[in-house]
Amino acid sequence: MHESLTIGQLSDRSGVAPSALRYYERLGLIRAERTGGNQRRYARIELRRVAFIRISQQVGISLEEIRAALDSLPASRTPTAADWARLSSAWRQRLDERIRLMTKLRDDLDGCIGCGCLSLDRCTLYNPGDTLAGEGPGARLVLPRSAAGPAPEVGVSPS
Amino acid sequence: MHESLTIGQLSDRSGVAPSALRYYERLGLIRAERTGGNQRRYARIELRRVAFIRISQQVGISLEEIRAALDSLPASRTPTAADWARLSSAWRQRLDERIRLMTKLRDDLDGCIGCGCLSLDRCTLYNPGDTLAGEGPGARLVLPRSAAGPAPEVGVSPS
DNA sequence: CTGCAAGTTGAAGTCCACTTCAACTCAAGG
DNA sequence: CCTTGAGTTGAAGTGGACTTCAACTTGCAG
Numbered sequence: 001m002h003e004s005l006t007i008g009q010l011s012d013r014s015g016v017a018p019s020a021l022r023y024y025e026r027l028g029l030i031r032a033e034r035t036g037g038n039q040r041r042y043a044r045i046e047l048r049r050v051a052f053i054r055i056s057q058q059v060g061i062s063l064e065e066i067r068a069a070l071d072s073l074p075a076s077r078t079p080t081a082a083d084w085a086r087l088s089s090a091w092r093q094r095l096d097e098r099i100r101l102m103t104k105l106r107d108d109l110d111g112c113i114g115c116g117c118l119s120l121d122r123c124t125l126y127n128p129g130d131t132l133a134g135e136g137p138g139a140r141l142v143l144p145r146s147a148a149g150p151a152p153e154v155g156v157s158p159s
Numbered sequence: 160m161h162e163s164l165t166i167g168q169l170s171d172r173s174g175v176a177p178s179a180l181r182y183y184e185r186l187g188l189i190r191a192e193r194t195g196g197n198q199r200r201y202a203r204i205e206l207r208r209v210a211f212i213r214i215s216q217q218v219g220i221s222l223e224e225i226r227a228a229l230d231s232l233p234a235s236r237t238p239t240a241a242d243w244a245r246l247s248s249a250w251r252q253r254l255d256e257r258i259r260l261m262t263k264l265r266d267d268l269d270g271c272i273g274c275g276c277l278s279l280d281r282c283t284l285y286n287p288g289d290t291l292a293g294e295g296p297g298a299r300l301v302l303p304r305s306a307a308g309p310a311p312e313v314g315v316s317p318s
Numbered sequence: 319c320t321g322c323a324a325g326t327t328g329a330a331g332t333c334c335a336c337t338t339c340a341a342c343t344c345a346a347g348g
Numbered sequence: 349c350c351t352t353g354a355g356t357t358g359a360a361g362t363g364g365a366c367t368t369c370a371a372c373t374t375g376c377a378g
Binding site: 091102106109 | 194214217218244247251254255257258261262265268269271282
Binding site: 007017019023027035036037038039057062063064153 | 357364365366367368373374
């Protein structure tokens with residue numbers, strides 16, 4: 001059968017738009033051979049890389065970090081199952097942390113739904129210093145504002 | 160004491176930058192009175208609104224959706240505890256769904272770490288149609304690409 | 319050989335949630 | 349009154365992850 005895939009085929013099989021695949025290539029996340037006429041031809045292994053990229057994005061990892069992870073794959077040999085497992089398990093910890101924080105947020109929200117107060121100094125909901133924001137520019141889940149600064153005191157005792 | 164807050168005071172107490180507060184105001188998420196000299200003065204209730212905004216963002220809600228939610232608060236009277244509880248409980252369901260999906264992703268990732276395969280058609284990891292992406296432009300957690308399209312078949316049986 | 323879908327490029331545009339800037343004006347303590 | 353820190357505006361910039369566009373070129377079925 002086909003040894004290599006056109007960009008359209010890779011797009012169809014991965015669900016990732018051709019423009020995104022070209023973008024990934026520019027960032028160094030995937031690679032492609034070229035035909036005589038300069039068209040991209042993807043080895044089947046790239047399908048696995050694209051899968052890894054999309055899964056990583058679901059975990060909340062930035063493309064830059066994904067690139068770094070993919071770069072850590074051995075260049076000399078075809079990556080083994082163990083290689084991929086190593087990458088995945090690193091993400092697993094991120095995922096655990098995310099789940100932990102969201103669960104905490106949910107439980108706290110429950111408390112605040114109960115009292116309806118939103119008096120956030122009384123409950124632990126608006127808890128600076130333990131947010132979903134990762135460190136650094138990448139890997140942000142939700143909070144755009146990095147949890148830096150002098151511990152905001154949002155607590156309302158409204159009129 | 161102070162009946163109203165300057166933008167600096169609201170910023171300090173909420174941990175949200177003044178520029179962000181002005182931005183929120185432009186989007187219609189908060190309101191402010193003006194002094195004779197055109198400076199903003201915030202009623203204490205705005206502190207509660209800002210708290211709600213930040214919490215909602217942690218749940219992964221877009222500012223536009225938050226605006227819609229805040230708009231549903233009664234304009235005629237001061238919102239009660241029950242009003243806030245109603246808004247919060249709507250988010251609670253979002254949060255539950257998010258946690259469910261992330262947990263599923265984690266468990267699936269576990270399976271794939273076990274076999275190291277990343278053969279995503281064999282495991283359920285790369286599961287189109289049940290992703291973290293919400294519907295519509297808002298509320299995206301991680302997946303930028305809305306899960307539309309003809310069910311991408313990312314499964315690798317590499318060489 | 320031809321026609322046309324699929325591919326190519328660099329540059330520019332989009333969306334979200336803000337931040338930064340320049341050029342002013344206000345408010346309040348001394 | 350004067351100074352100084354805090355506040356005002358609109359416009360433009362940022363960053364991440366792409367998409368869109370125009371203008372061409374390839375590859376392949378018929």
